[in-house]
Amino acid sequence: MELRQSDDDGAWTHAIRAEQAYVTRLYERLDALRQRTRDALRATHAEGGRAGYAALMDREARSDEQARRLSQLAGVENGLCFGRIDHRRDRDGATGDTLYIGRIGLRDESHETILVDWRAPAARPFYAATPASPGDLIRRRHLHTRDRVVTGIDDEVFDLDGLSGTEQRSLVGEAALLAALRQGRTGRMNDIVATIQSEQDRVIRSQLQGVLVVQGGPGTGKTVAALHRAAYLLYTHRGTLERRGVLVVGPNPTFLRYIGRVLPSLGESDVVLSTVGELYPGVRATATDPMATTAVKGSESMVDLVRAAVADRQRVPSTPGMSAEADSGSHGQGASGGERDLEITLGGMTLRVDHADCLAIRDRARSLRLPHNVARKFFVTEMLRLLARDQAEQLDPMLDPAEPAYYDETDLAYMRAALWQQEPVRRGLDELWPLLTPQRLLEDLYADEAAVARVGANAGLSDAQREALHRPFGSPWTVADVPLLDEAAELLGEDDAEERARRRRAERDRADAERYAQGVLEFTGLFEESMMEASALAERHVDSGPPPSTAERAEADRTWAYGHVIVDEAQELSAMAWRTVMRRVPTRSLTVVGDIAQTGSPAGARSWRSMLAPYAHGRLHEERLVVNYRTPAQIMAVAADVLAEVAPDQQPPESVRDDGDPPRAVRVGRDGTTLADALPRLVAEELTAIGDGRLVVITPDTSHAEVAALLPDAASDATPDALDSPATVLTTTRSKGLEFDSVIVVEPGEILAQSPQGGHDLYVALTRATRRLTVVHEDPLPGMLGRLSRHERSAPGGPPCVEESGPRFSA
Numbered sequence: 001m002e003l004r005q006s007d008d009d010g011a012w013t014h015a016i017r018a019e020q021a022y023v024t025r026l027y028e029r030l031d032a033l034r035q036r037t038r039d040a041l042r043a044t045h046a047e048g049g050r051a052g053y054a055a056l057m058d059r060e061a062r063s064d065e066q067a068r069r070l071s072q073l074a075g076v077e078n079g080l081c082f083g084r085i086d087h088r089r090d091r092d093g094a095t096g097d098t099l100y101i102g103r104i105g106l107r108d109e110s111h112e113t114i115l116v117d118w119r120a121p122a123a124r125p126f127y128a129a130t131p132a133s134p135g136d137l138i139r140r141r142h143l144h145t146r147d148r149v150v151t152g153i154d155d156e157v158f159d160l161d162g163l164s165g166t167e168q169r170s171l172v173g174e175a176a177l178l179a180a181l182r183q184g185r186t187g188r189m190n191d192i193v194a195t196i197q198s199e200q201d202r203v204i205r206s207q208l209q210g211v212l213v214v215q216g217g218p219g220t221g222k223t224v225a226a227l228h229r230a231a232y233l234l235y236t237h238r239g240t241l242e243r244r245g246v247l248v249v250g251p252n253p254t255f256l257r258y259i260g261r262v263l264p265s266l267g268e269s270d271v272v273l274s275t276v277g278e279l280y281p282g283v284r285a286t287a288t289d290p291m292a293t294t295a296v297k298g299s300e301s302m303v304d305l306v307r308a309a310v311a312d313r314q315r316v317p318s319t320p321g322m323s324a325e326a327d328s329g330s331h332g333q334g335a336s337g338g339e340r341d342l343e344i345t346l347g348g349m350t351l352r353v354d355h356a357d358c359l360a361i362r363d364r365a366r367s368l369r370l371p372h373n374v375a376r377k378f379f380v381t382e383m384l385r386l387l388a389r390d391q392a393e394q395l396d397p398m399l400d401p402a403e404p405a406y407y408d409e410t411d412l413a414y415m416r417a418a419l420w421q422q423e424p425v426r427r428g429l430d431e432l433w434p435l436l437t438p439q440r441l442l443e444d445l446y447a448d449e450a451a452v453a454r455v456g457a458n459a460g461l462s463d464a465q466r467e468a469l470h471r472p473f474g475s476p477w478t479v480a481d482v483p484l485l486d487e488a489a490e491l492l493g494e495d496d497a498e499e500r501a502r503r504r505r506a507e508r509d510r511a512d513a514e515r516y517a518q519g520v521l522e523f524t525g526l527f528e529e530s531m532m533e534a535s536a537l538a539e540r541h542v543d544s545g546p547p548p549s550t551a552e553r554a555e556a557d558r559t560w561a562y563g564h565v566i567v568d569e570a571q572e573l574s575a576m577a578w579r580t581v582m583r584r585v586p587t588r589s590l591t592v593v594g595d596i597a598q599t600g601s602p603a604g605a606r607s608w609r610s611m612l613a614p615y616a617h618g619r620l621h622e623e624r625l626v627v628n629y630r631t632p633a634q635i636m637a638v639a640a641d642v643l644a645e646v647a648p649d650q651q652p653p654e655s656v657r658d659d660g661d662p663p664r665a666v667r668v669g670r671d672g673t674t675l676a677d678a679l680p681r682l683v684a685e686e687l688t689a690i691g692d693g694r695l696v697v698i699t700p701d702t703s704h705a706e707v708a709a710l711l712p713d714a715a716s717d718a719t720p721d722a723l724d725s726p727a728t729v730l731t732t733t734r735s736k737g738l739e740f741d742s743v744i745v746v747e748p749g750e751i752l753a754q755s756p757q758g759g760h761d762l763y764v765a766l767t768r769a770t771r772r773l774t775v776v777h778e779d780p781l782p783g784m785l786g787r788l789s790r791h792e793r794s795a796p797g798g799p800p801c802v803e804e805s806g807p808r809f810s811a
């Protein structure tokens with residue numbers, strides 16, 4: 001049962017005062033803890049290096065922990081406490097427990113719990129209780145606060161008889177959920193910790209292990225629930241997850257910025273947020289490929305393509321004028337160069353390795369089944385062995401033909417090393433088996449039409465697919481390239497000999513610095529006064545900056561294994577992108593949230609099972625969210641018509657909101673009005689209607705630039721902070737996952753036609769609105785938007801008017 005604000009203002013004031021007193025006490029405690037942590041951090045920093053390396057590590061760990069705690073305490077300032085639950089009285093009439101629920105847990109000086117963390121088991125009834133199954137709750141109370149002041153309370157009473165007479169009179173409130181949903185949008189997603197619904201709570205508190213798929217229509221809170229799940233998992237499994245980290249993968253940088261505040265406001269700031277285009281360290285891909293190319297690059301046949309591309313770079317010499325022969329082993333014959341021996345001319349002497357020997361060495365190197373760059377060592381060593389022997393044999397008769405061979409194994413080893421220093425030798429061997437980075441492999445391949453054709457044929461690609469891959473050298477990396485780079489990195493491996501040597505050198509330098517420092521201390525007498533440790537003095541000479549956090553280390557390391565990975569808008573990920581994501585979570589502990597009905601990418605998912613079952617090993621669990629918290633019912637009805645046409649097997653979610661203005665269609669192109677005249681006027685009109693809220697103009701992919709040019713004051717999606725602007729122009733793809741008070745969709749017919757997934761794109765576009773939807777079109781409205789055409793009229797020539805209610809521009 002939910003009760004509305006009581007008429008008894010005295011009781012209401014009394015209740016607010018009582019809650020204010022409690023909330024004030026909580027903030028005082030928060031302030032005290034902040035001060036104490038700040039003092040402790042300062043003391044840790046002041047400790048200095050006392051007892052060598054172990055103490056240094058201990059100090060760093062403590063200061064890390066204190067800094068993390070301080071940032072957590074800073075992050076929870078707003079809405080520290082947002083709820084309270086009252087439990088049923090015991091049978092003997094003793095008062096039932098009252099628990100206050102907040103962003104973090106707090107204890108008072110005598111270690112009594114005064115605030116329960118929302119993720120703790122004790123807080124669960126706050127989210128799980130429903131009128132049908134209230135458990136032992138008699139009341140759930142939402143507290144509204146602003147700047148530490150209690151501004152309102154909402155009560156849901158499950159057992160009126162369980163409350164005293166005074167308590168019954170002080171029942172107050174408007175439904176907290178609807179109040180939260182009606183707030184204007186700010187371009188940043190807010191946390192929903194005070195109003196999590198029970199179906200979302202089930203998702204948030206699901207177990208850590210296995211692949212949890214959360215399928216739900218637009219606005220069902222998948223994103224926001226997934227982020228709260230990250231915070232919940234970090235709280236419940238802190239030991240495991242803090243060491244390995246949590247990764248959240250989102251569709252683009254604009255979206256990541258949109259959600260970026262949620263976790264810090266829940267006291268969690270050490271989570272890595274990344275797009276697929278950023279998953280490969282050193283590359284930040286934002287460019288996109290044409291549809292056909294995206295489809296090819298996302299398909300699993302790219303596994304064979306990358307394998308064939310690597311094999312193509314393991315060559316044997318071929319006749320001059322033709323490229324080195326590059327058959328790809330298991331993929332059959334490649335370029336048809338004629339057979340040739342390897343010949344390298346050095347100081348007037350030509351060193352030679354037979355074609356057959358080259359072939360045998362290459363095949364043996366391949367048969368090691370090591371990554372290309374690691375197997376290269378074997379290839380180079382064997383080739384040098386034959387070159388050195390040839391050199392020795394040529395030198396030998398020059399000395400004294402009567403003498404037996406004068407060279408031995410030591411000489412040969414020396415000769416091999418000397419040969420490797422010779423530029424022509426390096427060049428000759430590099431041509432046959434080069435040291436490759438993933439970037440070099442793919443850049444060389446894409447830019448070489450003949451190589452794409454050869455390698456593509458070996459990988460079983462059609463002519464059209466091969467053509468889609470070719471592009472000029474130096475083109476920017478695209479999002480679809482990143483999984484291919486990752487795949488290539490696996491096959492190429494790293495020859496880490498240099499890195500190991502670098503680490504050995506660094507270790508030696510550090511030991512030298514410490515020895516030197518020891519000498520300085522002894523010389524100056526500081527050592528005897530125990531003023532300072534040599535390691536601390538050495539440390540001051542090596543300023544490595546603050547130690548990196550788990551998130552920073554994870555982000556920089558391609559092979560990092562995360563403790564848990566959350567993928568949002570997961571329907572957009574291609575089969576290749578999933579391979580990349582799965583490499584980052586060998587334990588397969590994932591939360592995958594998305595909506596199959598919104599898939600826009602030609603390489604995206606058509607079914608969760610077919611995409612994920614190969615990785616989940618029978619541990620795939622699916623939850624469904626069915627209530628739409630974003631889109632008012634009238635707008636959702638328009639979107640549902642589109643869904644019924646393009647994905648009749650999918651159910652639209654049910655809107656919880658019945659407010660908002662009626663959606664409308666505006667036709668341009670008649671009476672001489674053009675989009676250029678009408679759109680700026682419509683935008684101005686809508687901005688007036690939404691006040692401080694946010695507006696988006698959603699365009700077909702092909703006309704984004706053209707439409708953006710009509711609205712010079714609006715932001716376009718070039719920068720992640722575009723949503724800070726009151727008006728933004730986005731393509732359908734870029735609008736995924738976002739929401740706005742007012743949405744203007746331009747040319748729905750063109751959106752429909754832009755790809756085979758165009759109907760899904762239109763569905764996405766129509767469901768971004770929280771209050772107002774306008775569809776602007778010059779071409780006839782698609783039949784599936786028939787509901788709008790009943791209220792359609794041409795764009796007005798004169799000053800536009802805003803109607804208070806009913807369809808605007810109605811016929």
Ligand SMILES: Nc1ncnc2c1ncn2[C@@H]1O[C@H](COP(=O)(O)OP(=O)(O)OP(=O)(O)O)[C@@H](O)[C@H]1O
Pocket residue numbers: 177180181189190191192195196197200216217218219220221222223224225595629630736737738739767
């Ligand atoms: N329990 C809740 N309390 C308050 N607001 C909520 C709740 N659940 C969802 N919302 C709000 O509803 C809106 C939609 O949520 P969200 O973006 O997470 O949906 P989604 O399912 O990811 O949508 P889409 O599929 O369109 O990306 C957000 O503004 C979110 O804050």
